[in-house]
Amino acid sequence: MSEEENDEPRVPLFKIIMDDIILLLFLGVTIYAVFYLLWGVMEIATVPNLPEDFKNSILK
Amino acid sequence: MFRTCDITGFKVDLTSERLIRLNAVMAVVALLLAIVGAILLVFTRYQPVHLLDAEWYYRIVTFHGLNALIFWIVFFEIAGLYFGSTVVLNQRFTYPAFGWVSFILMVAGLVMVNVMVLAGQADVMMTSYVPLKAHPLYYLGVILFAVGALIGVILFFSNVITAKRTKKVGETLPLFTYGLVAAAIIAVITLSTGAVIYIPTFLWSLGLIEHMDPAVYKLVWWGLGHSSQQINVAAMVSIWYLVVFLALGGTSINERVSRTAFVLYILFICLASAHHLLTDPATSSAWKVWNTSYAMYLAVLASLIHAFAVPSSIESAQRRWGFNKGLFDWLAKGPWGNPAFSSTVLAIIGFGFIGGTTGVIFGMEQTNIIVHNTLAIPGHFKGTVVIGTTLTFMGITYYLIPLIFRRKIVAYRLAQIQPWLFFAGIALLSVSMIALGQMGVPRRHWDSTFSGGPFSFAFNPAVDFFFTLMMLGGTLAFLAALIWVLQVVVSVFFGPKVKGPSDMQVPISKLAPEGKPVKGYEAPGTLLLTMLFLVTFAVLFFINWKWLAAAWWVE
Numbered sequence: 001m002s003e004e005e006n007d008e009p010r011v012p013l014f015k016i017i018m019d020d021i022i023l024l025l026f027l028g029v030t031i032y033a034v035f036y037l038l039w040g041v042m043e044i045a046t047v048p049n050l051p052e053d054f055k056n057s058i059l060k
Numbered sequence: 061m062f063r064t065c066d067i068t069g070f071k072v073d074l075t076s077e078r079l080i081r082l083n084a085v086m087a088v089v090a091l092l093l094a095i096v097g098a099i100l101l102v103f104t105r106y107q108p109v110h111l112l113d114a115e116w117y118y119r120i121v122t123f124h125g126l127n128a129l130i131f132w133i134v135f136f137e138i139a140g141l142y143f144g145s146t147v148v149l150n151q152r153f154t155y156p157a158f159g160w161v162s163f164i165l166m167v168a169g170l171v172m173v174n175v176m177v178l179a180g181q182a183d184v185m186m187t188s189y190v191p192l193k194a195h196p197l198y199y200l201g202v203i204l205f206a207v208g209a210l211i212g213v214i215l216f217f218s219n220v221i222t223a224k225r226t227k228k229v230g231e232t233l234p235l236f237t238y239g240l241v242a243a244a245i246i247a248v249i250t251l252s253t254g255a256v257i258y259i260p261t262f263l264w265s266l267g268l269i270e271h272m273d274p275a276v277y278k279l280v281w282w283g284l285g286h287s288s289q290q291i292n293v294a295a296m297v298s299i300w301y302l303v304v305f306l307a308l309g310g311t312s313i314n315e316r317v318s319r320t321a322f323v324l325y326i327l328f329i330c331l332a333s334a335h336h337l338l339t340d341p342a343t344s345s346a347w348k349v350w351n352t353s354y355a356m357y358l359a360v361l362a363s364l365i366h367a368f369a370v371p372s373s374i375e376s377a378q379r380r381w382g383f384n385k386g387l388f389d390w391l392a393k394g395p396w397g398n399p400a401f402s403s404t405v406l407a408i409i410g411f412g413f414i415g416g417t418t419g420v421i422f423g424m425e426q427t428n429i430i431v432h433n434t435l436a437i438p439g440h441f442k443g444t445v446v447i448g449t450t451l452t453f454m455g456i457t458y459y460l461i462p463l464i465f466r467r468k469i470v471a472y473r474l475a476q477i478q479p480w481l482f483f484a485g486i487a488l489l490s491v492s493m494i495a496l497g498q499m500g501v502p503r504r505h506w507d508s509t510f511s512g513g514p515f516s517f518a519f520n521p522a523v524d525f526f527f528t529l530m531m532l533g534g535t536l537a538f539l540a541a542l543i544w545v546l547q548v549v550v551s552v553f554f555g556p557k558v559k560g561p562s563d564m565q566v567p568i569s570k571l572a573p574e575g576k577p578v579k580g581y582e583a584p585g586t587l588l589l590t591m592l593f594l595v596t597f598a599v600l601f602f603i604n605w606k607w608l609a610a611a612w613w614v615e
C-alpha cells in the first residue's frame with residue numbers, strides 16, 4: 001500500500017450510506033415496496049374465493 | 061439571476077424565490093378552503109346545530125380532507141423543498157421551466173378536484189374506496205397534482221445534487237436540508253404509490269378497466285394516504301431544527317444522531333400505512349404487527365430521538381447564552397415573543413403528548429380495536445398533522461414573510477398571540493374528539509344519534525359535554541387560523557417593504573457561543589421533560605389496555 005493511500009482518512013460505512021441520497025432513496029423505496037406492498041398484495045391474492053354455492057346463497 | 065439577502069447573506073436565485081412565493085401562496089389558499097370546510101363540519105357534528113344535510117356533509121368531508129391533508133401541506137412542502145435546496149445552499153434553481161410545469165400541474169389538479177367535489181361529482185370522501193366511483197376528472201385532477209408534486213421533488217434532488225457536485229456544499233448537507241431529503245424520499249414513495257393506484261382507478265372510472273379489487277385498492281391507497289402524512293413529519297422536524305438555529309443560534313447537540321433518526325424515517329416510517337388495515341381480515345397478523353410497528357418501532361425510535369434532540373438543542377443554546385439557573389431557566393427565558401419559536405415549542409408539545417402517544421397506542425392491533433373508525437382517529441391526527449405540522453408551517457411563515465416576500469408582518473402583536481390561540485383551539489378539539497371516540501362515537505358519520513335509522517345506540521351522556529368542547533375548540537382554532545391567513549395575505553400584498561435587517565420583527569440570532577465542557581448531562585431540563593413524557597405515555601398505554609380488558613365481559 002502506498003504512503004498516500006495510508007494518509008487518507010477512512011470514512012465509516014454508515015456515513016457513506018447517510019450521505020448517499022440515491023442509495024437512501026433506493027433503500028427507502030425497496031423496504032417499503034417489499035414489506036408493505038408486495039407482502040400485503042401477496043397475502044390478499046392468496047385469500048381463497050368464496051365457494052360458489054355460498055356466494056349464490058348470499059346474492060339470492 | 062441572484063440577489064444577495066441583506067439579512068442572511070444568502071444568494072437567492074430569483075426564479076426560485078418566485079416559485080417559493082407562488083407555492084406558498086397556493087398553500088395559504090388551500091388552507092383557507094380547508095378551514096372553511098372544517099368549521100362547517102364542526103357545526104354539523106355538533107348535534108344541536110347539525111348544520112349541513114347528509115349529502116353536503118360527506119361532500120365537505122371530502123373537500124376538507126383533500127384541501128387540508130394534501131393541497132395545503134404539499135404546496136407548502138414544495139415551497140420548503142425549493143427553499144432548502146436553493147436558498148440555504150446558495151444554489152441556483154437547476155431547471156426553472158420544470159418548476160413552472162410542476163406549479164401549473166399542481167394548480168390545475170387543485171382546481172379540477174375542488175370543482176368536481178363541489179359539483180357533487182365526487183362524493184367519495186378522500187379515500188375514494190372502490191366501488192365508490194367519482195367523475196373521471198376528479199381522478200385526473202389528483203393525478204395531475206401528484207405528477208406536478210413529483211416533478212417538484214425531482215427538482216429538489218436535482219438542486220441538491222448539483223450543489224454537491226459544484227462544491228457549494230460539502231458531502232454532508234446542513235441538518236435542515238438533510239431532513240428535507242428524508243421528506244423528499246418519503247414523497248417519492250408516496251407519490252409513486254399514488255400513481256400506482258390512481259391511474260388504474262382513473263381508467264376504471266372511464267370504463268376501460270372492468271374490475272378494481274377493493275382490498276388491494278385499500279392497501280395501495282393507504283401507501284399514499286398515510287405516507288403523505290409522514291412527509292409532513294420529516295419536513296416538520298426539519299423546520300424545528302431550522303427555527304432553533306434561526307431563533308437561538310442552536311444546533312443539535314449530536315447532529316449524527318439526529319441524522320440517523322432521519323435515516324430511520326426514510327427506511328421504516330412508510331410501513332405504518334398498515335394502521336388503516338388493522339381490522340381487515342385479508343392480511344395476516346404477522347404483516348400487521350411488522351408494518352404497524354414501523355419494523356419493530358424503529359421509526360418511533362427516530363421520533364423519540366428528535367423529541368429529545370430538538371428541546372435539548374434549545375436548552376443547550378440557551379444555557380450557552382447564559383440562562384443557566386436551575387433546571388428550567390432556559391425555558392422560562394426563551395424568546396416567547398418570537399411567534400416562530402412559540403409555534404415550534406407548542407407544536408412539539410402537542411405532537412408528542414397528543415398526537416404521538418395516541419399514534420402508538422391506536423396503531424397497535426389490540427388497542428386499536430377500541431377506537432377503530434371512531435372520532436378518536438381524526439382526534440389523533442389533529443394532534444399530529446394540525447398541532448404538529450400546520451402550527452409548525454404557520455410558525456416558519458413568520459420568517460418567510462420578511463425573508464422571501466420581503467414584507468414586514470402587519471399587526472405583529474397579533475402574530476405573537478396567534479400560535480397560542482391556535483394551539484389551545486386544536487388541543488381542545490383533538491382531546492375532545494379522542495374522548496368521544498373512546499366512548500364509541502363514529503367518525504365520518506353525519507348523524508351520531510342515528511335518527512330515523514333502523515338501529516339506535518345510547519351513548520354515554522358525557523358525549524354531549526365533549527361535543528360542546530369539540531365545538532368550542534374547533535371555533536377557536538378556526539378563528540386563529542383565519543387570523544393567520546388574513547395576516548399573511550395582508551402582509552404579503554399590502555405590508556411595508558423590508559429594507560434591511562432593522563426591519564426584521566422576528567430576530568435572527570447569532571450562533572450561540574461555544575460552551576464550556578459539561579460534567580454529566582448537557583441538557584438536564586430536557587431529560588426531565590422527556591421522562592415526564594415517558595411517564596405520560598406509560599400511563600395512557602396501560603389505561604388503554606385496561607379499557608380493552610373492560611370492553612367485553614369474558615367468563
